[in-house]
Amino acid sequence: MCRRTLLMLFSLLTLSGFLPVANAAALDTAYLTGKWEINTAGACGKADAEKLIVHDNATFEYGRRGKIESVGFWRIKQNMVVFEMLTSPSYFQDIANELKDYTRHEVYSMQMMPLDMQQDQFSAVASIDDQMSKLVLQRCR
Amino acid sequence: MMTTQRPVFGLNALPAACLAITTTMTAYAPMVVAHSDGAVWGIGGLLAGSMLTKAVDSKHQSQPKQSKASPPAPAPAAPMTAEQKIQQLNTLAAGGYITPQEYKTEKQAILNSIVE
Numbered sequence: 042m043c044r045r046t047l048l049m050l051f052s053l054l055t056l057s058g059f060l061p062v063a064n065a066a067a068l069d070t071a072y073l074t075g076k077w078e079i080n081t082a083g084a085c086g087k088a089d090a091e092k093l094i095v096h097d098n099a100t101f102e103y104g105r106r107g108k109i110e111s112v113g114f115w116r117i118k119q120n121m122v123v124f125e126m127l128t129s130p131s132y133f134q135d136i137a138n139e140l141k142d143y144t145r146h147e148v149y150s151m152q153m154m155p156l157d158m159q160q161d162q163f164s165a166v167a168s169i170d171d172q173m174s175k176l177v178l179q180r181c182r
Numbered sequence: 183m184m185t186t187q188r189p190v191f192g193l194n195a196l197p198a199a200c201l202a203i204t205t206t207m208t209a210y211a212p213m214v215v216a217h218s219d220g221a222v223w224g225i226g227g228l229l230a231g232s233m234l235t236k237a238v239d240s241k242h243q244s245q246p247k248q249s250k251a252s253p254p255a256p257a258p259a260a261p262m263t264a265e266q267k268i269q270q271l272n273t274l275a276a277g278g279y280i281t282p283q284e285y286k287t288e289k290q291a292i293l294n295s296i297v298e
Contacts, residue, residue, distance in 0.1 A: 079224040091224055105226055128229060130237065136223060136230040143237055149229060167224070172231040176224040 066158040068117060070097055077178040083162070085181035093178065103128075113148075124151040267292050 066072050078084075079091040094102045095115060101124060103111040111128035130143035153167040153176075161180035166173065223230070262270070268289060275285040 080222055091226060093225065103225055105223065110226075111229070126229070130230075130233040133226060133230040133233060136226060137234045139237060140230065140233055143233065147233075149232060151225065151228065167228060169228045169232040171235065172228045174224060174228050 066160060066163075068120065068122070068155055068158065070117070072158070073115070073117075073122065076181050078181050079176050079178055081179055082177075083179055085179060092181075111149075118152075120154060122153045122155065124153065125149075126151060264292050264296050 073095045074097040075095060077093045077095065078087070079093060081087055081090050089106045091105050092103070094104075099114050099116060101113060101115045102109050103124075103126065110132040111126045113124060113126040115122055115124045117123075126149045127146055128149060129146045130140040134141035149169055151167055151169045153165045155163045155165045157164050162178065164175065164177045167176055168174075271280070271285060271288055271292070274280045275282070280288070
């Protein structure tokens, strides 16, 4: 009975993404390089999607609604990807109006831990300073 | 025949466990994630949340600090007695701050003030 309950709990946690499962892809430059769309439920090509374009020369671009809002460098650190991002708070005033007056550019560091890596999709836990969020990235051509 | 009752952590405990996990995950949710049109920004939400935190912090730091109440003025010192003056003179002489001649003159002045 106890064994069955444990198995059920493990399956539940695994399905809900709280436990890592055996990755179908390895975390390396070849895997990460490409165009990724974020939290689009598997769909590609939405005009207002968040896009992360990862280049094989350790640079990347991030943008929303077709506009690049951040550029920088990325690197793999153990089982995480670290993004050093140059951006301006004023670009995000549509999310928080208080940011409209902060027009200078600043560097932010984002740590992203990929989970459940599939050929063209992975979920990840990402954090910047004290902010943390779960993302789903879809590879798009 | 007695049966021992042992605690069972089976399916009955699952709702509580799920609630605990959900609560924990919610605590780590970014400060700002949703756009007014309903779109949820992943990295954008993280960035905006972090920027907002920094902006609020810098605003707090740049605000002029409340002026502290000035400390009460020290009570006026009581006039020194002749004895205290001579002790002070002795200290100055012992430290080499005044010459023997100055010591002699000042001490005489103190003694004269007592007589007057």
